[in-house]
Amino acid sequence: MQMGEGQAFVIIDKRLHSLLTAKPAGCAEAPCRVPVPAGISICEALQLLGVRLPNALTPVVNGITQDLSYILHSGDEVRLVVQISGG
Amino acid sequence: MLVYKADTLPLPRAEFLNGQSAYTGLVLHVDLTTPRCWVESPPEAFYRRFVGGRNFILHYLLTQTPPRIDPLGPQNLLIFAAGVLSGTVLPGTGRHAIGAKSPLTGALASSEAGGWWGSELKRAGYDAVVIHGRAAEPVYLLIRDREVELHSAKHLWGKTTADTQDALREAVGDEKLRVACIGPAGENLVRYASVMHDVSRAAGRSGIGAVMGSKNLKAVAVRGSLPVGLENKSLMQTVQKWINVHYKTDMAWAIQYGTAGSALGNVLTGATAIRNYTRGLLSGADQLEPEQLFRLLVRDRDTCNKCPVRCKLVVGYEDEETPIDTRYGGLEYESIASLGPLCDISDPVVIAKANELCNAYGLDSISTGGTIAFAMEALEQGALPLEWREIAPRFGDGESLIRAIHQIAHREGPGDWMAEGSQRLADRLGGRAHEWLATGRGQELPMHDPRLKQTMAMGYALSATGADHMHNYNDSFATAEEGDICSRLKEVGLPVPMPLWGISELKIEAFYYETAFKNFYDCAVICHFYPYLYQHMVEALSAASGWDVTLDEINRIGLRAITLGRLYLLREGFTAQDDRLSARAFYKLSEGPIANRALTPEEMRYWLGVYYRRMGWDEQGIPSRQAVEQLELLDYMKEN
Numbered sequence: 001m002q003m004g005e006g007q008a009f010v011i012i013d014k015r016l017h018s019l020l021t022a023k024p025a026g027c028a029e030a031p032c033r034v035p036v037p038a039g040i041s042i043c044e045a046l047q048l049l050g051v052r053l054p055n056a057l058t059p060v061v062n063g064i065t066q067d068l069s070y071i072l073h074s075g076d077e078v079r080l081v082v083q084i085s086g087g
Numbered sequence: 088m089l090v091y092k093a094d095t096l097p098l099p100r101a102e103f104l105n106g107q108s109a110y111t112g113l114v115l116h117v118d119l120t121t122p123r124c125w126v127e128s129p130p131e132a133f134y135r136r137f138v139g140g141r142n143f144i145l146h147y148l149l150t151q152t153p154p155r156i157d158p159l160g161p162q163n164l165l166i167f168a169a170g171v172l173s174g175t176v177l178p179g180t181g182r183h184a185i186g187a188k189s190p191l192t193g194a195l196a197s198s199e200a201g202g203w204w205g206s207e208l209k210r211a212g213y214d215a216v217v218i219h220g221r222a223a224e225p226v227y228l229l230i231r232d233r234e235v236e237l238h239s240a241k242h243l244w245g246k247t248t249a250d251t252q253d254a255l256r257e258a259v260g261d262e263k264l265r266v267a268c269i270g271p272a273g274e275n276l277v278r279y280a281s282v283m284h285d286v287s288r289a290a291g292r293s294g295i296g297a298v299m300g301s302k303n304l305k306a307v308a309v310r311g312s313l314p315v316g317l318e319n320k321s322l323m324q325t326v327q328k329w330i331n332v333h334y335k336t337d338m339a340w341a342i343q344y345g346t347a348g349s350a351l352g353n354v355l356t357g358a359t360a361i362r363n364y365t366r367g368l369l370s371g372a373d374q375l376e377p378e379q380l381f382r383l384l385v386r387d388r389d390t391c392n393k394c395p396v397r398c399k400l401v402v403g404y405e406d407e408e409t410p411i412d413t414r415y416g417g418l419e420y421e422s423i424a425s426l427g428p429l430c431d432i433s434d435p436v437v438i439a440k441a442n443e444l445c446n447a448y449g450l451d452s453i454s455t456g457g458t459i460a461f462a463m464e465a466l467e468q469g470a471l472p473l474e475w476r477e478i479a480p481r482f483g484d485g486e487s488l489i490r491a492i493h494q495i496a497h498r499e500g501p502g503d504w505m506a507e508g509s510q511r512l513a514d515r516l517g518g519r520a521h522e523w524l525a526t527g528r529g530q531e532l533p534m535h536d537p538r539l540k541q542t543m544a545m546g547y548a549l550s551a552t553g554a555d556h557m558h559n560y561n562d563s564f565a566t567a568e569e570g571d572i573c574s575r576l577k578e579v580g581l582p583v584p585m586p587l588w589g590i591s592e593l594k595i596e597a598f599y600y601e602t603a604f605k606n607f608y609d610c611a612v613i614c615h616f617y618p619y620l621y622q623h624m625v626e627a628l629s630a631a632s633g634w635d636v637t638l639d640e641i642n643r644i645g646l647r648a649i650t651l652g653r654l655y656l657l658r659e660g661f662t663a664q665d666d667r668l669s670a671r672a673f674y675k676l677s678e679g680p681i682a683n684r685a686l687t688p689e690e691m692r693y694w695l696g697v698y699y700r701r702m703g704w705d706e707q708g709i710p711s712r713q714a715v716e717q718l719e720l721l722d723y724m725k726e727n
Contacts, residue, residue, distance in 0.1 A: 015348065015377060019339050043567075054337045056567045058356045058587065065356045065539065065680040067587045068566055081352035083563045083570075084340040 006074025007035040010045060016053070016080055024049035033077075042078060043068040056083040089122050089237040107316040109631035110134055110171045114143075115213045115235065117228060119302055120161060120220030124235050126213075135634055136719060138644050139170025140612040141197045141558075143215050144186030145651035148195070149723050151217075154658050158190035158294075159276060159301040161221035167208065167267070167307065168215040170612040171631050174206035174315040174392070177323060178330055179617035181206045181392025184609060185267075188659070189293040190301075191278040191454070191508050192529040195551040195655050196293035199612055200267075201391040201399075202285040207265040210311030222303040227255065227268075230309045240305035245271060247447040248283040249414040255308050268306035269296045270449030272496040276300050277506040279454035279531075283446060287389070287399065287416025291451035293530060293552055318633030326627045330617065334396060337571065337618045341398035343377075345388075346420035350375040350427075357539045357681030358563065359424045360532070362431040362482055363460040364525050364671040367679015370483075371433035375423065384439050386413055391614070398616065402439050411439050415446040421556075424534035425456025430463060430480070430488055437485030441492055448496035454508060457531025459491045461509035462501065464523045470516045475501045510669075524669035527554030528661075535561065537672040538685040542594050545694055546602060548666045551652030557615055558605040558648075560598040562587055571618030575604060578621045578638070588684070590694045599701050603645030610648055647718050649702070650710055654723055663708035666695055 010033070017023065017030030026034050027049075036045040042059045046068075051057075059066050060079045072078070112134075114127040137143055144166045156162040169183045183205025189196035208216070212233035225240040243251050252266040265285065273280035273296030280296030281289040299305075317323055340348060353359040354372045361369050373379075387401035400417025404410060418439055426441040427433060445452040463482045465471050471479050479501045480491040494502025504512050510529040513520040525532045530553025537544030540562040547554035565572045565585040573583040579600050585593065607624065608615055619627075621638045629636045656665075673685050696706060703714025715724045 015352075018343065021336060052569075054569050055340060056564050056570045056573075056584075058352075058563050058566065060355055060680055063680060064682065065587075068584070069586070079355065081356050082340060082349075083352075083561075083566075084346070084349045 006038040008038050008045070008072035008074065008076035008078060010034045010036055010049060010078045010080065012051075012080065016082055019055070019082055020051060020053050022050050022052040024051050036072065038072050038074040038076070041069050041071055042066065045072060045078070051080075053082065057081065058083055089124075091124055091235040107318050108633060109175050109315055109317055110139075111209060111212055111214050113213050114215045114217060115230070116217045116219060117235065117237070118219040119222040119226065119304065122222065122237055134171060134632070137647065138607070138610040138628070139173065139214060140168050140184035140199070140610040141186065141606060141648045142610045142644065142651065143168035144184060144197050145195070145648065145655055147217055148186065148188060149651065149655055149658070152188065155660060156188060158188040158193065158298060161302070163188050163298055163301070165218040165295065165298050165302060165304070166215060168612070169205045169208050170610055172611045172613060172627060174209035175317060175323070175631055176393060177326060177627055178334065178394050178396075179614040179619070180611070181394060182612040182614055183208060184612050185282055185290040185295050187295050187298040189295075189553070190276070190297045191294040192553040193659060194528055194553055194661060195652055196295045196298070197552050197609070198290040198292045198295055199557070199609055200282070200284045200288045200290040201614060202265070202288035203392045204265045204267050204284040204288075204309060205612065206315070206392040207309045207311055209315050210313050211309045212311060212313050216307065218302060218304060221301065225303045225305050227306040227308065228304065229259065230307070232311050232313060243305045244274060247271070248449050249286045249412065249447060251306055252286055255306060259308065261310055264308050264310050266306055266308045268449070269299045270447060270496070272448040272450045273297055273300035275496065275498050275506065277450060277495060277498070278508045278511070279451040279458070281449050281451045283449050286414055287446055288391070289446065289451065291453065292555065294451075296449050317630055319630040322626050323630035326623045326630070329623060330619070331395075333618065338396050338616060341396050341616055344381065345398040345400050345417070347380055347400060347418045347423060348377040349420045350380070350423045351377065353420065353424065353534070354428055355680065356563070357679060358536050359428050359534055360525065360536050361428045363429065363464045363523060364536075364674055365464070366431070367676040367682055369428045369431070369433055374433045374435055375427070380418070380435055383435055384411070385417065389416060394614070396616070402443070404436055404439060406436075409436055409440050411443050412447075415443045418442055421534050422452035422456075425453045426488065429456050429460045429534070431482040432485055432488060434485055437488065441488055444489065444492045444496075448492070450492065450496060453533055454531040455492060455495065457525060458495070458505050458509040458512065459488060461512060461523055461525070462491070462505055465512070465516055465520060468519070468523070470518060470520055471501065522670045525671035526669045528665060530554050532668070532672065536681065537668060538676070539563070539681045541588065541686050542590050542598050544668060544672060544686060545590065545691055545698065546598065547672070548668050548691060548695065549698065551656050554668070558602060558609055560601045565597060571620065572601060574620050576600065590686070590690070592697065595694060595697050595701060598698065600642065602649065603642050605645070606648035607641050607645035610644055643718060647720060650715060650718055650720055651723060653704070653708070653710055654715075654720070657709060663695075663706070666708060667691070
């Protein structure tokens with residue numbers, strides 16, 4: 001995992017927080033905004049935070065939908081959307 | 088009018104049944120023209136090859152209807168089909184499928200519904216009901232413990248779905264009578280009319296409600312007390328034990344808010360199309376936040392047969408101006424998105440009222456929203472007739488949305504044109520109207536934007552039913568190792584996770600397996616929200632039937648549905664050139680979460696070719712004799 005300079009932020013809203021099987025450090029209650037190092041992928045950031053849930057997540061970075069392999073830049077704000085079925 | 092008592096009904100007993108299998112071995116046929124009915128007892132091999140649902144529907148359409156018939160004529164069949172697993176103790180099996188030739192697309196209509204109807208049909212003694220012909224006047228069919236009655240429904244014609252169900256339950260004196268019926272939309276042959284079950288469960292897509300209306304069949308009510316057997320209870324219990332533990336975590340989303348809980352998230356990621364696919368941002372989107380939706384509208388929860396999840400919502404609103412009747416159940420994501428953001432509307436009360444009307448009139452909410460959004464753009468572009476300018480629906484105008492639904496169901500004013508669907512409306516308007524269309528094979532796109540979910544877009548173009556999100560591959564769900572899709576892909580040896588964007592050889596392989604699995608679900612007939620893996624289906628189907636089922640067999644059952652669907656399309660005159668999406672699927676947005684993202688039509692054509700080869704089809708999308716033979720479907724190829 002290669003860290004860059006600066007920080008990005010992962011936002012965990014109430015919905016996501018309620019579905020997590022493990023809550024990340026520094027996020028006992030939602031909503032919360034958790035700093036992560038820039039230069040790593042979103043997937044790595046989630047591992048670092050210990051974010052776990054039984055459904056897939058789609059990250060929206062600064063309002064743009066991205067893959068989990070997206071490399072975070074300093075100041076990026078990541079909102080995570082739980083992917084659930086639609087009927 | 089017509090009564091067949093169980094002891095007088097010609098009832099061939101299926102010799103292979105030992106009374107413990109989960110299927111009855113009996114298919115009821117009712118000819119409304121004569122009228123008369125008879126019972127067929129298909130051989131065991133038929134059940135093992137097809138299992139039920141979509142495969143049953145395609146079998147009857149391919150063998151018992153001539154090519155290129157009028158979908159609204161008496162030659163069309165209307166097939167209600169449960170599956171081998173329907174009505175068993177396994178959670179998620181309280182479903183059934185309904186099929187016909189679609190009056191919307193001219194292709195296959197095959198739609199599934201939850202609730203209790205499918206399970207009750209099994210308890211009433213039949214695996215499927217095939218409706219032939221056309222009644223001279225409105226009728227309803229009553230099936231109880233193999234007994235069949237056909238009665239006049241003249242007094243029910245014109246009634247909403249809830250009033251129809253209430254009237255039938257009162258007439259029969261049974262509060263638990265399970266009713267599948269049409270509303271005024273089906274009677275008026277709206278090409279995307281649905282068949283409603285238990286009032287709030289729609290077999291929504293492709294216009295089967297119009298087929299039912301064309302047959303003057305208002306309702307099919309079922310009630311039974313016959314047991315649904317199991318060949319191997321302990322094996323089924325292993326699957327039950329697994330799901331009873333896993334649903335609490337894997338389906339926590341459904342327990343929490345149902346599919347309505349995804350509305351805001353899907354707007355934020357770009358999965359929801361806004362303002363007929365022309366905008367990337369929705370004004371007032373925060374109103375779709377699930378907690379707020381629930382506080383405002385949700386009065387109770389509801390469920391389907393043997394389902395502990397209770398994902399169904401019961402929506403109500405106690406307001407003099409916009410009362411919402413709780414009998415019509417609740418909001419699902421697809422309805423919220425198509426009647427809301429697609430029409431540039433974010434007011435939850437307006438969306439809930441529109442949904443209530445779709446359920447009351449028996450309208451597919453996806454095609455209703457899609458067609459109205461198209462009409463809204465046509466109005467904005469000045470393409471509608473002058474006399475409709477004041478009464479046609481407008482983007483962002485909830486009142487005009489509600490008015491449009493009334494107009495469509497009763498075919499009044501612009502509603503008569505909108506009742507034909509957006510494709511026919513575009514044909515009628517001419518000019519640039521086709522540039523504003525969002526359809527696949529003439530059916531309005533579901534609310535998973537093809538510009539975000541690009542492999543799903545290919546599935547929209549390919550499906551024999553027209554664009555459909557259920558028997559499809561969802562690009563957003565396989566992007567992390569978590570979740571049932573990735574677990575299934577691992578079972579067939581594919582590396583996971585898959586990338587979100589674009590299509591690749593690997594994603595085609597994932598699409599190949601996942602669409603086969605989803606088609607198996609629609610044959611079995613199982614709720615798509617249940618996260619079962621291949622191994623669970625192997626065990627459940629073996630336990631229900633007594634067969635020694637394999638993973639490959641599960642895959643082949645799904646592939647049969649895809650292949651039979653393809654053979655049906657070809658028989659009806661479709662070609663590879665019809666495997667495409669209309670212009671809006673490729674329209675690049677300049678703002679929002681999926682700005683500048685979309686496949687090109689050329690890219691889609693290329694990947695379709697790769698999929699054809701994977702399926703053993705030629706470059707024209709025609710299945711090779713060898714591919715058909717491998718699936719033991721050669722007898723259906725001869726029908727062409």
